[in-house]
Amino acid sequence: MSSHHPHPLAVAVTGRGLVDPDEPVLAAHDEGFLRGRAAFETLRVYAGRPFRLAQHLARIERSSRSLGLPPPDVDELTRLATLALGRSGARDAVLRLYWTPGPAGDGRPLGLALVSEIPAWIEGARAHGQRLVGLLYPRRSTPWLLADTKSTSYAVHLAAEAEARRRGGDDAVFVDADGIVLEGPVTNIWWRYGRTLETPSLDLGILAGETRAALLELAPGLGYEVAEGSYELDRVLGADEAFTSSSVREVLPVASVDGRALGRGPAADELQAALRHAATSTL
Numbered sequence: 007m008s009s010h011h012p013h014p015l016a017v018a019v020t021g022r023g024l025v026d027p028d029e030p031v032l033a034a035h036d037e038g039f040l041r042g043r044a045a046f047e048t049l050r051v052y053a054g055r056p057f058r059l060a061q062h063l064a065r066i067e068r069s070s071r072s073l074g075l076p077p078p079d080v081d082e083l084t085r086l087a088t089l090a091l092g093r094s095g096a097r098d099a100v101l102r103l104y105w106t107p108g109p110a111g112d113g114r115p116l117g118l119a120l121v122s123e124i125p126a127w128i129e130g131a132r133a134h135g136q137r138l139v140g141l142l143y144p145r146r147s148t149p150w151l152l153a154d155t156k157s158t159s160y161a162v163h164l165a166a167e168a169e170a171r172r173r174g175g176d177d178a179v180f181v182d183a184d185g186i187v188l189e190g191p192v193t194n195i196w197w198r199y200g201r202t203l204e205t206p207s208l209d210l211g212i213l214a215g216e217t218r219a220a221l222l223e224l225a226p227g228l229g230y231e232v233a234e235g236s237y238e239l240d241r242v243l244g245a246d247e248a249f250t251s252s253s254v255r256e257v258l259p260v261a262s263v264d265g266r267a268l269g270r271g272p273a274a275d276e277l278q279a280a281l282r283h284a285a286t287s288t289l
């Protein structure tokens with residue numbers, strides 16, 4: 007299981023429109039490449055429609071602001087997304103949108119849309135559940151640490167996944183120096199006690215996941231209350247079930263945390279079904 011990106015089916019870029027996916031599209035001195043200072047979004051496309059596109063565009067605006075990038079041209083990003091989706095011919099796919107400032111001082115930011123297949127490993131992981139490994143990670147307690155910012159600086163997050171695998175797991179869950187559960191490298195985390203779902207609150211500096219937001223809307227309709235707060239890892243270990251959420255993986259059950267098995271419950275499956283329903287019914 008890995009988070010490597012499948013080869014894109016289609017790519018569209020500012021100023022050029024559709025390009026061959028193997029074609030270079032950035033200058034060597036693009037800031038996004040040189041310093042990992044670009045904003046991006048990953049969405050899932052259901053039946054040809056990107057889920058919660060408006061919310062993802064709002065987040066790329068927030069991320070661009072906190073990274074000090076020029077405001078993204080969201081109409082341009084939408085146009086590029088439509089072009090790339092059309093070219094890919096895919097009905098169900100992963101859509102990535104990037105906003106990079108271009109070369110420093112150049113003032114020519116660039117939008118990019120990439121469409122790729124949904125990674126094949128995900129449905130197997132949904133069936134078996136994932137083994138999580140708790141890893142120490144600093145809490146982004148002040149805004150300058152880029153709390154709630156999706157930047158392309160993901161090397162530490164990828165290193166966390168690699169470390170989790172080295173320790174015999176599938177993915178990591180970040181825990182801060184006070185033992186408070188934060189999020190995964192590319193997911194938010196949830197767990198259940200009876201009819202109550204618990205999840206770390208946004209004031210911990212975690213990413214405000216769009217899937218998290220969707221699940222917050224869907225949970226009450228399924229008879230679950232949600233408590234957002236500050237919880238120690240033991241709270242997850244003692245739960246009836248746990249799961250992660252993200253746009254690409256949707257709702258993935260957690261099989262174990264640090265080698266301690268967790269029960270499988272109905273909430274992960276119910277929320278997964280409700281999420282698919284919301285994503286595929288007319289909005």
Ligand SMILES: Cc1ncc(COP(=O)(O)O)c(C=O)c1O
Nearest residue numbers: 192193194213215216217252253
């Ligand atoms: C650090 C982090 N937390 C949470 C998420 C989940 O966010 P979303 O549901 O918007 O995909 C991601 C997504 O990549 C992430 O990188």
